[in-house]
Amino acid sequence: MKKFLLSASVALVAMTGAASAAEILIYTGGGAGTNGEGSTYHEGIGQGVAEFLEPVADDLGYDVRLVPSNGAVANADNVGATTDKIVFGIGQGGLNYDAVEAGKTRILRTDLPGECAMAFTNEPRITEWSDIIANAPRVTWVVPENSGSEAFIKKVYAEDANFGGTPNFTYATGSDEIVATVKNPENRGTVGLFYAYPNPTSGLINTAAGQDLQIFGVLSPDVAKGDDAYYLNRKAPYELAWFGFGETKTTRAMCSKALLFVNDIDAITDTWTAADARQILAAVEAAPASAFVPEGGSLAKLMQQVEKMSDEAGIADMVSDLENQVQGR
Numbered sequence: 001m002k003k004f005l006l007s008a009s010v011a012l013v014a015m016t017g018a019a020s021a022a023e024i025l026i027y028t029g030g031g032a033g034t035n036g037e038g039s040t041y042h043e044g045i046g047q048g049v050a051e052f053l054e055p056v057a058d059d060l061g062y063d064v065r066l067v068p069s070n071g072a073v074a075n076a077d078n079v080g081a082t083t084d085k086i087v088f089g090i091g092q093g094g095l096n097y098d099a100v101e102a103g104k105t106r107i108l109r110t111d112l113p114g115e116c117a118m119a120f121t122n123e124p125r126i127t128e129w130s131d132i133i134a135n136a137p138r139v140t141w142v143v144p145e146n147s148g149s150e151a152f153i154k155k156v157y158a159e160d161a162n163f164g165g166t167p168n169f170t171y172a173t174g175s176d177e178i179v180a181t182v183k184n185p186e187n188r189g190t191v192g193l194f195y196a197y198p199n200p201t202s203g204l205i206n207t208a209a210g211q212d213l214q215i216f217g218v219l220s221p222d223v224a225k226g227d228d229a230y231y232l233n234r235k236a237p238y239e240l241a242w243f244g245f246g247e248t249k250t251t252r253a254m255c256s257k258a259l260l261f262v263n264d265i266d267a268i269t270d271t272w273t274a275a276d277a278r279q280i281l282a283a284v285e286a287a288p289a290s291a292f293v294p295e296g297g298s299l300a301k302l303m304q305q306v307e308k309m310s311d312e313a314g315i316a317d318m319v320s321d322l323e324n325q326v327q328g329r
Contacts (some may be wrong), residue, residue, distance in 0.1 A: 009328040017325040024049055024057050024064045024280070025082070027075040027089035027261075029196075036068035038175065038206075040089045040197035041075075044303050045112050045258050048294035049088060050205070056283050060276050061151060062086070072148035073097065076261055080104030083267040086277045091194060092148040093229035093256030095155065105261050108281065110229065112258035116198050116236040117152065117218035120208040121191040122183045128216045133162045138189040141183045145171040148192045175207040183211055193218075197258070200240040200249075202300055204252070209239050211247075217253025219321055229256040232321065240302070247293040250309075252321050260284070260292075280327060 016133045026049055029041030036042030048225050057064050069075055076087030080099030090105070091097065092115060099105035119132065126132060136157075143149040157163040170190065172178045182192045192213075194205045194255065208215060215238045224230035232254055239249040242321055262284075265277040293307060 001125060007173050008226055014311040018163055020155060022270050024062045024086045025051060025067050025088070026064065027069045027078045027087070029069050029071045029075075029090065031067040032068060032070050032074070034068045036066065036309065038203035039068065040115075040299060041071065041258075042066055042068055042201045043297055044197055044199065044294060044299035045090050045292070046132055046297065047297040049090070049260060049301075050114070051294055052284070052287060053088075053280065057272045058279055060279070062276070069145065071145070072259075073146060073151060073217050076100060076105045079261045079263045079306075082263050083269070085268070086265070086280060087272065089261035091187040091259030091261050092152070092221070092269065093259055095148060095151050100261075104264055105189045107259050108262045108263065109289075112260055112292050113307065114231070114233065114255045114257050114312075115196050116194075116233055116253040116255040118198070118205060118236065118238060118253050118284050119218055120179075120182065120194065120215045122185065122207070122213055123189055123191070126189075129219045130168040132247050135189070136163050137165070140168040140170050140190050142170050142178050142190050142192045144171050144173050144178075145169075148257075149195050152195050153193060156218070156223055160220045162220075162222070175204040178204060179207045179211055179213070181273055182208070182302050183213060188206075189287065197303070198236045198238065198306055199299065199302060200237050201299075205238045215249075215251060217251040219252065219254055224254055227256075230254055231256070232313040232317050234313055234317070234321075235309055237306060237309065240305070248309075255312075269323075288294070 026046050028036055028046035030036035046066050050066055053064050072092035075091055076097040076099040079087050081090040139152050156250030157167045172181045177200050178192050184191045201205055234252045235250040236253040237250045241248045265274055268274040293303055
């Protein structure tokens with residue numbers, strides 16, 4: 001019997017101490033207090049991790065529960081703050097995390113399905129990433145506050161020689177609010193950022209495409225050269241044909257494999273729980289990357305299709321793609 005739970009209701013949180021101790025949590029995305037709908041961290045990557053964990057967790061008497069959260073940065077913090085149970089979280093590759101640097105959170109895997117960075121805008125003077133470079137002082141990024149998207153843009157401005165100074169931000173939450181802010185013609189120069197598994201069927205990039213916004217990939221070779229987490233996907237999809245309907249549209253975008261966080265199991269005081277954690281972690285570490293692509297759930301078929309169509313390339317190709325943009329080719 002499947003024993004991983006998708007609900008994040010208050011009723012599930014208000015459990016007895018014994019039941020709570022027999023849970024393994026996976027912090028995902030979609031927003032704390034929500035049901036995680038539309039989040040690839042929750043319905044896709046987290047689903048794949050839960051499917052893998054369920055058999056070994058079941059043998060040891062644990063349930064596996066997916067917990068919607070505010071994304072990668074929050075996940076690292078939530079995982080690191082837990083010392084009484086086994087906790088995992090999904091993270092964004094290529095970022096620095098305070099909880100990891102403090103030793104409270106460990107990065108267990110760096111090869112979960114890849115996430116890609118795409119920008120979208122209603123600004124007629126911006127149609128591709130080279131236009132962002134040329135007009136950087138006039139660009140305002142629309143992102144959730146304290147999100148992985150905000151952290152990524154700060155990283156780009158700090159490490160990419162094409163940029164200088166501090167990025168401008170307007171904070172918004174949820175796909176609808178972000179896209180509405182970007183689309184408002186009074187907000188000249190506003191650009192949204194999508195850094196997640198490319199899901200053309202729901203969520204932020206789907207909403208942006210549905211509003212006919214200009215969508216293009218982020219290309220920052222300077223950032224990629226500084227961290228081997230990054231690579232180029234020349235076919236990152238933002239619209240997808242299904243059963244002969246619609247049109248598949250892709251862009252060239254820099255990407256990074258998603259991370260799997262785990263808490264410091266040495267800090268778990270219960271000896272049996274700590275021993276269980278070591279057994280579970282050994283199984284997770286020994287598994288191939290393909291074991292974490294979901295077979296069930298709402299995004300399983302999508303992720304399997306996207307994985308097959310992805311065209312992964314190296315940093316040299318990212319450099320040439322960006323140079324071609326700048327030179328107008």
